[in-house]
Amino acid sequence: MNVCVYCSSSDRVPEKYFEVARALGRLLGERKNNLVFGGGNTGPMHALAIAVKESGGRVLSVIPKLFDERGLTYDHSDELVVTKDLQERRMTMIKHSDVFLALPGGYGTLEEITENLVLRQLHLHQRPLALVDVDGFWKPFTAFLDQLTEGGFVKPEHRALVHVAESPESALAFVDRYAPVDVPDKWGD
Numbered sequence: 001m002n003v004c005v006y007c008s009s010s011d012r013v014p015e016k017y018f019e020v021a022r023a024l025g026r027l028l029g030e031r032k033n034n035l036v037f038g039g040g041n042t043g044p045m046h047a048l049a050i051a052v053k054e055s056g057g058r059v060l061s062v063i064p065k066l067f068d069e070r071g072l073t074y075d076h077s078d079e080l081v082v083t084k085d086l087q088e089r090r091m092t093m094i095k096h097s098d099v100f101l102a103l104p105g106g107y108g109t110l111e112e113i114t115e116n117l118v119l120r121q122l123h124l125h126q127r128p129l130a131l132v133d134v135d136g137f138w139k140p141f142t143a144f145l146d147q148l149t150e151g152g153f154v155k156p157e158h159r160a161l162v163h164v165a166e167s168p169e170s171a172l173a174f175v176d177r178y179a180p181v182d183v184p185d186k187w188g189d
Helices: 015-030 043-054 086-095 107-121 139-150 168-177
Strands: 002-006 034-037 058-064 079-083 099-102 129-132 163-165
Touching: 002 015, 002 107, 015 034, 015 043, 015 168, 034 043, 043 058, 058 086, 079 086, 086 107, 099 107, 099 168, 107 129, 129 168, 163 168
Parallel strands: 002 034, 002 099, 034 058, 058 079, 099 129, 129 163
Antiparallel strands: none
């Protein structure tokens, strides 16, 4: 299974975010899953890739040329794709992935999650997305999604496209048992 993981590339985040990235990486490697990720050599993103490799998994790094030229590319990938820009990076990651998990992250992670949700809302893919909620990190985001739904901006069926998992183990259990749900598209009734 090709598992795309969205997460932070910041070295400034608390250690607990590195720990959960390493825990998820070990699980992916032990399960012989393939990691598809943003290809960076900093932050929890880097810790994740190292743990996957050390545990026997394979790593596909997808990084934009801008970051690669700055020396920000993870050096031990089994496969490296350098894209022309961030948009191509996101689409390449989606194309190569069976499931999507999001660890805590910043603007880039939010962009990846929301683009993924829009594609699902428009029926452009039906693969699962789970947010790994470390110490309530995703609660404000999911509260905002609830506000969007209550205000009529997002259909209740589309709000349900986001699964929140309490741990890497429960996120993987969710994607293992996932069956695509038939939801109306954005404009359907």
